[in-house]
Amino acid sequence: MLVAEKMNRLTVVVMKDDMEPVFEEIAKVGVLHLTRIEEIDEWARELECAGAGQLSDEYLKRQRRIERLVEEVAPGDLKDRTRSEEIRPVDLGEADKQIATIEAALEPLLSARKSLTEQLNELKGLLTGIGTLMPSGVPVRALTRSTFLSSAIGTIEEAQLTKLRRLLESVPSVVLPYRRESGRLHLVCVVLKKDGAGLERSLKEVSFKKTEGPADLSKVSAEAESGVANEIAKLEHELARVARDTDSARRTVSPQLIKILEQVEATTLLLRIKDYCRLTDKTCVFSGWVPRDKTDELVVSIKEKTEGRAIVSVVQAEQIAEVTRGKIEVPVLFKHTPFLKPFEILVAGYGIPAYRMVDPTVFVAITFLAMFGMMFGDAGHGLILLAAGLILGARYERLRDAGKLIAYCGISSVFFGILYGSFFGLATVLPTVWVKPLEGIMDLFRVAIGFGVAVVSLGIILNVVNSIRTHSFLDNLFDTAGPLVGLMYWAGVGAAVKFMMSSPRLLHPVLFVAMIVVPLTLLFMKGPILKFMGRQHRMFPEGVGTYAMEEVVEIMEILMGYLANTVSFIRVAAFGLAHAGLFVAVFSLAEVVASKPGGMVLSWLVLVLGNIGIILLEGLVVTIQALRLEYYEFFGKFFRSTGSKYEPVGVVASFAGSNN
16 A cells, blocks of 8 residues: 555567467456557667557547437437447458448438537527517507607616616606516616707717617517417427437447447457557567566466467566666556545646655644644534535536545544634634634644644655655755754754753753764765765865755754745644634624624525635635645655556457547
């Protein structure tokens, strides 16, 4: 769990006649992470490339074409299909023939559906326009033909309605609003013919915009609206018939589409494997990485498929010189428990640990949840997060790990909420097990600083362990998170604790001073020491004066940096206080509005909206702060290099997410 799975490098030589069955077996087993053999074995550069890349691109185009067809006819079938592990390649010409046949059967239905949908949308837009132009119950045709009345149909700003009525109050008039849209009112204005000029002036003052319509407005009538509605009904009936026909065709065509899709996918996979190969006149050579516990299974499968006509070389990653020197990356596979899987998201956000580095996921799980809970400690809010995470993970397969992570954060919040005695900010519902944030500020700060010392120390320890695992301990000796700096940091922390506690039980102050001065001296003398160890050519590459100045500045940066790293964890306590402070603000506002008319309703509204706001805003901020502390104060100490993810080729591995 703390280290990556051990990897072996396989180099395989098979006869050209055995290539296809061997590739199919590799795809079925699904444990080989392919690599370019020439990256390690220079002799392979002289061999011919298999050159399957262009053909693979052609199959990929067909795959996308089939997927679009399935999406149009039956998108659910593509998402819910059970993928067969059987490898069934297909010739490109045969694939084109099958696709063309299916497209010919579907094209009339898809074209009809598209055409009917476009007509339906157009008519619905026209019907909406008529509804806007002709308010229900108003005889527009009669108004426009009247020789005694003047009328206008259009829009004004909603705030101008009162002014318009005031301007027209001196003449017989009707102002009838009939629709509100984006802050404007659609209305009809009617006055006597003799007052028509006054109507125009009044409308101009309120920035009236006339509704554009046909040149002869009298032709737009209720009969037209009824006609459009009838036409829409006919189109909807026809569209329903096409939908039934499409559904009927789906039951016949969808299995064929899924079958040809799997064949094209399988062929694309085989071509992908072939593209990694180098060829001689009679043989094929390829290589890749396999987890050590899966190696025998793959070797046996290859031997059986070739009836023993295969040469398989197995070398442990640690025995390859290029790996030891860091020139070749070994793919990384971590086997985490279901509990730790969601935290891979947080680690991957920074990078994938290199092959020989310690996996920090378990430490991230512990520290992240502790920081989140301390900053977001409320049992009620934690239950909300827990429920939200469970629902998210249950409803969306892709977000299952994210949902679990949110649920874990909710559990941590509930735990710290119980410690704080806080339930939706109420301090009387739960007993306080540890301390109330606003009443125990110094306790929170002490715990936050202590937690920070532990996290920074863990980062130093992991850096030292990584240097031992990568055989670079001597190079890491003078690192900013190396053993000398670690010894100095712990001595400084011990001296600070002894000073604050005035405890005679701790080490004598002289020992603390020695544990600081000796590493400082060694750091300052880094140049001569490295020269003596044969790690560099000159003691003082830029001269004694320049060297002394650079070392002093570097040592000051280290000291100030570690002080800042530790103090940064005060924000864990600060955001815990902020969370409690926001509750105080919400409850205070609720008390203020409680004395107003309808105060009971307003008070509850403030409490509900306030809690929602705290969950959304504070939850986001707390997550960002916890990640910042993980990435900068923790990962920055030991995460010196990143690796590549183990991605084996196989039916399930290669295509599990091809449609996502």
